[in-house]
Amino acid sequence: MLILISYIGSVNWESSACAFRKENASILYTPFTEFYRVALRGNFVTGATSLATSGVGSITISGIPPGSNIVKAYLFWVEEDMDNASSGNFNGNPITGIKIAEDCSSCWGTYRNALFYADVTAYVLGNGTYSLSSFNPLTCPTGDDGIEGATLVVVWCNNSQPVRTITIYTGDIETPASVCTYSSYSWTHTNFTASNPVLDASYSISLGNGQNFSELPQEYVYLNGYLITSSINGNTGPNGPCSNGSLWDEFKGIATSWILPNSTSAVFSVDNVAAWDCWHPVVSVLSVTSNDSITYSCATPINVDEKIIKPYIKISGNTIEISSNSSFTIFSLRGDIIGRYKAGNYRLRLKDGLYLLKYDQGVEKVLIGG
DSSP: OOOEEEOOOOOEEEETTTTEEEESOOEEEEEEEEEEEEEEEEEEEEEEEEOTTTSOEEEEEOOOOTTOEEEEEEEEEEEEESSSOOEEEETTEEEEOEEEEEEEOSSSSSSEEEEEEEEOGGGOOSSEEEEEESOOBOOTTTOOSEEEEEEEEEEEEOTTSOEEEEEEEEEEOOBOTTTSSOSEEEEEEOSOOBOSSOOOEEEEEEEEOOOOOSOOSOEEEEETTEEEESOOOOOSSSOOTTSSOOSEEEEEEEOGGGSOTTOOOEEEEEEEOSOOSOBEEEEEEEEEEBOOOOSSOOOOOOOOOTTOOOOEEEEETTEEEEEESSOEEEEETTSOEEEEEOSEEEEEEOOSSEEEEEETTSOOEEEEEO
C-alpha cells in the first residue's frame, strides 16, 4: 500500500470544536486506492456501528437472498492511534487489525488516526447480527488511543442475479485543510464497464469522527456529482464519548440513475465547507451491473430438504424394517439395483448378504446386512 507523506513545517493551531492544541505536526495522508474487486452474479451488503463510547457494539446484516454464498466479508474500523495496532473481538472471535491507511489526528490527543481491517469471512454466515467487543474506546476530551467505529462489508453471490462488478476503495483523508490536509477531495472507482442499460448500482461510504457542533449543513459527500449527504454528524449510534455525535457515519443507497451506461469510472468526492468539525472518509464501495468477465463463479447450492434425516433401519434375520422420509434405493455391493422406494415405512425380506442404501436427495450411503 502506497502511503504518501508530506511534511508541512511547524504548525500551531487550536480548534474550539476539538479543544485540542497541536504543534510541530507531521501531516500524513493516504490516497484512496482499490482494495478489492470482483465480478460475479451477486452483490454486497453492509452494516455499521459506532464503538467510540465503550468499544462494544453490534452490526446487523440483511438483504442477502436465500440460497446465496458468502464470498468475502471485511470489517473496517478507525482508531485514533498511538501505537499502530488495534484488535478486538468479532462475534466472540479475536481479530487483529491490519493497518492500511492513516492521516493526522482527528482533533484528538493522538499521533494519527488509522484505518484497520480484518478478513472475517469465516465468521459471517449470512443475514444476522454480529457482535463487536473488546476494542479500545475513546475518552473525552483527550481522546487517548481508541476506536471511532466500524463497517462490515459482505460480498455474496447467487446465480439468479445479474453480473455485477463490485469495487472497494480505501484511504484516509482528514478534513478540513486548516486541521490537516484537504477541505475537498475526490477519488475515482475504475476497473469496471457498466452494462447498457444500467440495471442496478449501489454504493456505501464510511466516514470517521463525525460530530454535531450545530454547524451549518455544509459537509458534503457526492457520487458522480449527485449529493449523498450535506451533514456529517456521526449518526451511526450509539452516541460518542463527548455526547455530540457517534464519531461514525455510513451512508448507502441506490445509484442506478447516477451511473452512465457503458461507463468505466465513477467519482466520489467530499467537501468540508463548514470547516468546523474534523472528519475523514475511509471506505467506499460501489456495485454496478456490468459487461465484465466473471472473476468468481458462484456454485449453485444443492436444495436439500432440511427435514431429511437418516432412515431408521432395523434388521431381524432376513427381515429389514426401514422408515424413511426421503425416497431411497437399495443396491447390491456390485451396484445392481435391488429396489427403488418412495418415502414411507417398509418391511422387506432380502437374501443373506450386504447391501447399500442411498436416499436419493442426499449423498450418504448406509451399509445394511441381510
